[in-house]
Amino acid sequence: MQPVCQDVDRRGGLLTARVSRIVTHARSVERLAYRYGQYYDSYLATDRGRETFWSRDGRGAVAFARVGRYLNVGGGLLAAESRREALLAEVVASVDQRGDVVSFYNVIESDVDLFRAYGFQATKLGEEAVIDLDDWNCRGKSFEWLRRQINYCRRQGLTVTELLRDDFCDEEWEATLAELAEVSAAFLSGKPQAGELRFLDGSLDPSALGRRRIFVARSRTGRIDGFLVCNPYRNGAGWAFEIYRQRPGAVRGTIPFLMCDAIESLREEQVRRVSLCLVPCLRAGSALPGDSALVRRGLVLSSRYFNFIFDTAGLYHYKSRFRPHFENRYLCARPAVTVGSAWSLVRLLGVLDLDAGKLTRVLLRRLRHHRDRSTLAAPAVH
DSSP: OOOOOOOOOSSSTTTHHHHHHHHHHHHHHHHHHHHHOSTGGEEEEGGTTOOEEETTTOOOEEEEEEEEEEEHOOOOOOOOBHHHHHHHHHHHHHHHTOOEEEEEEEEEEHHHHHHHTTTTTEEEEEEEEETTTTTTSSSGGGHHHHHHHHHHHHHTTEEEEEEOGSSSSSHHHHHHHHHHHHHHHHHTTTBBHHHHHEEEEEEEEOGTTTEEEEEEEEOOOOOOEEEEEEEEEEEGTTEOOOOOOOOOOOOOTEEEEHHHHHHHHHHHHOOOOOEEEEEETTTTOSSSSOOOOOHHHHHHHHHHTTTTTHHHHHHHHHHTTOOOEEEEEEEEESOOHHHHHHHHHHHHHTOOOOOHHHHHHHHHHHHTTGGGGGGGGOOOOO
């Protein structure tokens, strides 16, 4: 695919014009991701480091990250429904002409047949946890755990507010962003990776928030104990709870308390859908016609033996407490997944960029609390 150039030529009088084009380009991608993005990660198309393929009429786009000849697409086809097939056809023609390999991630069920029709191999990646706000409430026995967290946090004096830029002067805003960065760094110190996961996971970039929304939980003293970043999709009818961080030593239940409060705020605005994002590997072990055995077996092995690197079991247990429904998500690759294309994703994600010291601490903590994990919720077999 031929991307729009994102480099800035600093020679002569070209700088202002090229910067203007880049800013316009970024805003155009943001508008498409907001209005037409159908996937929980569609808004990540606005993240730094992505290239963009534009349709010939300029009304559709695909955002991707390149590793050599491997193009990794997140966020889906950013175009009106009537133009998505034409956009995909243009992508395929460009990829075939250049000899690249393209992979689309988190493809929704309703798009899989379209991708197959254009020669893509479809393999299940996992399932997305989705809350339909028209029907969701926090009542009944099945929500008892959530209510305990909410009530405990309230008794401890925790409060939730949304961060709105206009409520802060410049100095206060900078101080608040610095505190968010502090909470995030402390949270990530308990993960085995050297840094944040990338590509299919966002990061908090204060200079490029766009339409993202940030909810924070504060203690009685005003300290931020946790925060939640929500990304829009489906023209604002859906919001993805994409980043959540809790300060070590914060009140127990801070994150579920934050999420429940944000859900209630969104319900009041007539938002229809909240995504708790993907649970990788979930019920992905059954073979599908023409799928990738390499990916399927890799997902099974990682969920069984490498949960200390990425805790899919703990992720499912936590998200299931909100009683969402789960929807299948797929990897669609053309012509097929290869060892090279699979490795390009691993490199992009950074999931194996491990810190030896942190990994050791995670393993020791797992050994000390291994009995607690026996009570994790187990997904039903469909």
